[in-house]
Amino acid sequence: MATKQAYRIALAGNPNTGKSTLFNALTGLKQHTGNWAGKTVSMAEGIVRHKDKEYRLIDLPGTYSLFSNSTDEEVARNYIIFEKPDVTLVILDATSLERNLNLALQVLEMTPNVIVCINLIDEAKKRGIVVNEGLLMRELGVPVIKMSARNKIGFSILLDTIDRMVKGEISVRPVPFIYNEETERKLEQIEPEVRKLVGDEFPARWIALRLLDGDTSLLREIEKRMLQKEDKEWNSIEASQTNRLENF
Template sequence: MGLTQQSCGSSASKAAARGKRLARADYVIALAGNPNTGKSTVFNALTGLNQHTGNWPGKTVLRATGNYTYQGLVFQLIDLPGTYSLLASSPEEQVARDYLCFGRPAATVVVLDATCLERNLNLALQVLEITSRVVVCVNLIDEAARKGISIDYAALAGELGVPVVPTAARSGWGLDELRQTIAGVAAGRIATRPRLVRYSAAIEKAIGKLEPRIKSLLGDGFPARWLALRLLDQDPSVIAALEKGLARPDPAPAGLKEVVLL
């Protein structure tokens, strides 16, 4: 019995120590992507066994967090649920969207499948509407090569306005470049200028009216353009989040409801 208690105590101590290690990070990085893009393989390859799993607050959706060290700095990687969209039609989509919008990670890695790039780019463009600090990881390039698919990564980076890193996560190919690029974007050494989707003149005019009002209420730390689009869509979950003041730790600022109800 004594040996069993000692073993349990040792395991608890190790778990607590690991929890402390996971809590300390120089940069927090979000990992987003469609299902079946190898996103979890990228997560596991970067973090190894230094991981912790649980549920997102108030959700039954699994939350996976892991750390890795690069150039003496600790990066905490948040593996967001696999999703095809950020329009929040499912709990997984809502978790991913809310974290990217309100969690404000230092950088977001969007994992794409090199064998079906066009389908995956829809999510990448939606993420770029929320944050400019993005690294696009084109994974499964070994599978693409077997299918005779060739991708011009430099041209893709030019079109998106953010760095693009090809990887084959199962073999570890490209992960060193991925770590280097993540560190550069997170620290601001790599500038990003994402190409945003432009809408009709009427929608752009409405966005132009809403953006400054949102910024005056929430500050520059939140994606005013994206929030304006969601308000124009009358997205109920975004409206509820804003009305409850979930975008900031203190209560929703005076005047927010007026913007929400426009």
């Protein structure tokens, strides 16, 4: 990943997984809140420093999925896919892994730069639940860290893992999620056409899946973003030509 002054770290998770507790514990007083542009959904950003780097943490709205069935889901989805954070932390509840993993799998279809945080391990221990993070890591293909946000357990491992990921020292290979035969056949037909339109700008397979779901809001958002990019590129060309003429 390119070296930059501050890396952007997005926090995603179901409601009540301790996501905001983790955000608050890491950022402390170095945070501010507001609303997402054009939305009534509140947003929170904060700064955490580790070793020689500064990280800007973005606390995404708590959602159960990223299928844009609500404004919260749309905001979280758009940030991950269009803003492309350097790392996305997916916070899971150790006592409800089966339900929480659905969101983690959706995020892994959108970006490989993911760290899965198994939170509330203290509560899981009380209930006799044992989480095998090594097995999950092999199955998912990304780092998996057990932690307790409210007790600040696992923070040093998490920050070190983020540091290694932004430096490119961790090789992530998310395991592709294979759908039923009919869906995969349709994806084979649609994905090449999507790739022609978006190139490597966005994950073509994920967009193809959303098209199969009939996600028209995503199509509108992609069109808007691509038009904005074209306008910026055109303005940049015009400015460059103007400068050359002025210096002639």
